[in-house]
Amino acid sequence: MAGKIHLDNIDQKILSYLIKNARMPFLEIARECGISGAAIHQRVKKMEDAGIIDGSRLIVKPKALGYDVCAFVGVSLIQTSYYTEAVEVIKRIPEVVECHFVTGDYAVLLKIYCRDNDHLLDVLVNTVQKIPGVARTETLISLDQAFERQVYVKDKKTAKTSKKGTAAKEENE
Amino acid sequence: MAGKIHLDNIDQKILSYLIKNARMPFLEIARECGISGAAIHQRVKKMEDAGIIDGSRLIVKPKALGYDVCAFVGVSLIQTSYYTEAVEVIKRIPEVVECHFVTGDYAVLLKIYCRDNDHLLDVLVNTVQKIPGVARTETLISLDQAFERQVYVKDKKTAKTSKKGTAAKEENE
DNA sequence: CATGAAAAGTTATTGGT
DNA sequence: ACCAATAACTTTTCATG
Numbered sequence: 001m002a003g004k005i006h007l008d009n010i011d012q013k014i015l016s017y018l019i020k021n022a023r024m025p026f027l028e029i030a031r032e033c034g035i036s037g038a039a040i041h042q043r044v045k046k047m048e049d050a051g052i053i054d055g056s057r058l059i060v061k062p063k064a065l066g067y068d069v070c071a072f073v074g075v076s077l078i079q080t081s082y083y084t085e086a087v088e089v090i091k092r093i094p095e096v097v098e099c100h101f102v103t104g105d106y107a108v109l110l111k112i113y114c115r116d117n118d119h120l121l122d123v124l125v126n127t128v129q130k131i132p133g134v135a136r137t138e139t140l141i142s143l144d145q146a147f148e149r150q151v152y153v154k155d156k157k158t159a160k161t162s163k164k165g166t167a168a169k170e171e172n173e
Numbered sequence: 174m175a176g177k178i179h180l181d182n183i184d185q186k187i188l189s190y191l192i193k194n195a196r197m198p199f200l201e202i203a204r205e206c207g208i209s210g211a212a213i214h215q216r217v218k219k220m221e222d223a224g225i226i227d228g229s230r231l232i233v234k235p236k237a238l239g240y241d242v243c244a245f246v247g248v249s250l251i252q253t254s255y256y257t258e259a260v261e262v263i264k265r266i267p268e269v270v271e272c273h274f275v276t277g278d279y280a281v282l283l284k285i286y287c288r289d290n291d292h293l294l295d296v297l298v299n300t301v302q303k304i305p306g307v308a309r310t311e312t313l314i315s316l317d318q319a320f321e322r323q324v325y326v327k328d329k330k331t332a333k334t335s336k337k338g339t340a341a342k343e344e345n346e
Numbered sequence: 347c348a349t350g351a352a353a354a355g356t357t358a359t360t361g362g363t
Numbered sequence: 364a365c366c367a368a369t370a371a372c373t374t375t376t377c378a379t380g
Binding site: 005007015019020021050051055056058059061062065067070090091097098099101103104106109113138139143146147148149151152153 | 196225229235243270272273275276277282313326
């Protein structure tokens with residue numbers, strides 16, 4: 001929604017902070033950027049309205065909730081045309097945290113969290129494989145998730161912490 | 174880090190709200206749960222200390238930042254033993270947002286965001302395939318990411334919004 | 347786009363049950 | 364584990380440059 005909006009260095013800096021900590025106070029960001037809190041507020045609102053920012057999430061460690069198994073599941077469909085319908089069903093499977101339509105051997109790639117292998121088996125056999133249009137599945141179990149992060153935003157060090165009115169003068173559109 | 178902590182219904186309810194909106198005020202959560210803001214604060218802190226909560230993130234739409242291509246890349250290693258070393262290199266590739274050690278044909282599965290196909294090709298050929306230990310790669314391009322979300326937390330409707338001191342009485346450990 | 351100032355709201359802390 | 368009270372801080376809005 002909403003077309004391209006140009007993000008200047010301050011916008012990028014704001015994002016780079018909030019991507020790491022969504023609860024970082026705007027005033028603290030303001031101090032880092034050398035502009036007022038109200039300006040941060042306006043910029044964040046603008047980025048939300050433009051659809052650049054799509055909310056925020058607390059990150060919970062799946063293992064702490066008892067989800068010890070993470071797997072990627074490639075799902076082949078009888079026909080590609082089943083995709084839209086299948087997605088609606090997949091959305092209702094709580095164990096699935098991600099769903100993609102991909103090129104290659106499968107049509108759909110899922111990321112799934114389960115309590116254990118039995119639970120995974122149950123989800124695969126009794127839920128995924130019963131979705132209309134699903135031909136077969138192939139499962140890759142993640143033995144180690146080395147990291148997970150947001151897309152890269154330039155974290156320019158240009159606008160230094162400055163008491164008054166320095167910085168904030170890079171390339172305002 | 175820290176062992177198993179039992180999460181009661183209120184803890185789960187707190188998580189279920191913050192997973193959807195990391196900036197939801199604790200006081201608002203408190204009103205929803207029928208307990209005080211201080212109690213929410215204490216519970217969240219406890220869950221942070223226990224390692225259940227692993228920070229928070231602003232969600233930015235990759236397309237809005239000019240990342241139009243999302244791909245999963247299966248990476249085969251000459252020997253599994255290269256994994257640890259490879260991860261250290263992979264971590265420094267900004268386009269990679271996720272990295273897993275997986276069972277099956279590949280050893281490593283990456284999720285990558287790029288500006289366009291040229292950019293993806295560049296990352297694959299000039300970066301990923303030059304990592305020590307990497308034998309070959311197989312790329313699945315995501316043509317549509319239907320959804321992405323956090324792991325499922327029970328969102329019990331038990332503790333209703335109540336002015337005073339109802340609720341908050343489920344199964345406190 | 348920016349700002350400062352004011353009002354309203356929130357967070358973090360403390361002391362008590 | 365909880366609460367109420369408090370002090371410090373933050374968010375949000377608005378008139379203004």
